[in-house]
Amino acid sequence: MNTPDSTHARAPLPRPTRRRFIRRHSATVRITHWINVLCLSVMLMSGLQIFNAHPRLYWGKYGADTDHAFIVIGSRKQADGLHGFLRIGSLSIGTTGLLGVSQEGNAVVPRAFPSWLTIPSYYDLGAARNWHFLFGWLLVINGAIYLAHGFWRGHIRRDLLPDRDQLAPRHVWREVLDHARLRFAKGDEARRYNALQKITYLLVALVLLPLMVLTGLTMSPGMDAVFPFLPDLFGGRPSARTLHFITASLLVLFVVVHVLMVVLSGFWNNLRSMIDGRYAIDHSGEAR
Numbered sequence: 001m002n003t004p005d006s007t008h009a010r011a012p013l014p015r016p017t018r019r020r021f022i023r024r025h026s027a028t029v030r031i032t033h034w035i036n037v038l039c040l041s042v043m044l045m046s047g048l049q050i051f052n053a054h055p056r057l058y059w060g061k062y063g064a065d066t067d068h069a070f071i072v073i074g075s076r077k078q079a080d081g082l083h084g085f086l087r088i089g090s091l092s093i094g095t096t097g098l099l100g101v102s103q104e105g106n107a108v109v110p111r112a113f114p115s116w117l118t119i120p121s122y123y124d125l126g127a128a129r130n131w132h133f134l135f136g137w138l139l140v141i142n143g144a145i146y147l148a149h150g151f152w153r154g155h156i157r158r159d160l161l162p163d164r165d166q167l168a169p170r171h172v173w174r175e176v177l178d179h180a181r182l183r184f185a186k187g188d189e190a191r192r193y194n195a196l197q198k199i200t201y202l203l204v205a206l207v208l209l210p211l212m213v214l215t216g217l218t219m220s221p222g223m224d225a226v227f228p229f230l231p232d233l234f235g236g237r238p239s240a241r242t243l244h245f246i247t248a249s250l251l252v253l254f255v256v257v258h259v260l261m262v263v264l265s266g267f268w269n270n271l272r273s274m275i276d277g278r279y280a281i282d283h284s285g286e287a288r
Contacts, residue, residue: 022191024279029155032146033274038253039139040251042131045119047248048112049128055112057245071242073112075100082108102213140213147205160191160202186203190281204254208247215244 025033027203056069072087084100086093102111115121119131150156165171175196178184185194193201217223218230218240234240262270273279 020161021278021280023277025277026149026153026155026274027277028145028149028153030274030277032142032149035142036139036146039135039142040255042119042135043139044252045117046128046131046135049118049120049123050132051245052112052123052129053125057242059242060236060239064152070145073099075110082110136213136216139209143205143209160198160205162195162198166198171195179261182264190279200254204251208251208254212244212247212251215240215247216265219244282286 001031051288055073058069063108070089073084074087075082075084076279077083082096082101084095086095086099099112100112101108102114104111104115111123118128120127123241147156150160172195175194179196184190214230215234218234224230224237231237231240234243269280
């Protein structure tokens, strides 16, 4: 009498999963990455303290007796207390509890960005500038080391420059759709950055960060005396200040998206690769 096993082929057994590690980041890339994290964090928080001294942004050269700010973070005193607002052009948005006012002890005070988000937490413009300039120069030195190492060891050319096939419009569009659907590269495809990552990292390293440094230098009277062309390069110091703020905001947006993608595509694996350089891929082609 035939048994079911004798009349039907057995289903193939699943292949055992074997994890293998690849070297993804060199020691120099990992060290400069974490120094960047520290520098940008301190610069952001001290920069917000500096911005609190005059929470208005302008474009072009303006007179001392006029105020034509197109972005303002402020507060209004109403019957029930202070209320924060953000004004962009003629559009005004209430921001009480987020921007414009800050709870300090038992008092509510006018403050563009809250005390818990600034360095130092109390208002001290001089201390904020010292923190900002110190970590700004550390960022410049760290960035120079990263770029020198990247060009010398081929990291920029090998890992960050998109291949010709990656720049094909159809390929880029497919990657955009994959990211929107939270579909991430697996197996050997995870060995290299995709086109969106490469383009974004190049824009940050070669455009946003240098622009932030140059606009920051333009706001320094001492630097303007040494390099008098800087204010004209950006249409005046007020415009440089606005570009500095916009660039910093874009960097914050990049960090938020970057951290989100790290978490969604495999947090521990990505974190490990930036700590000891190892990135795990299993034999079946799925990154872990």
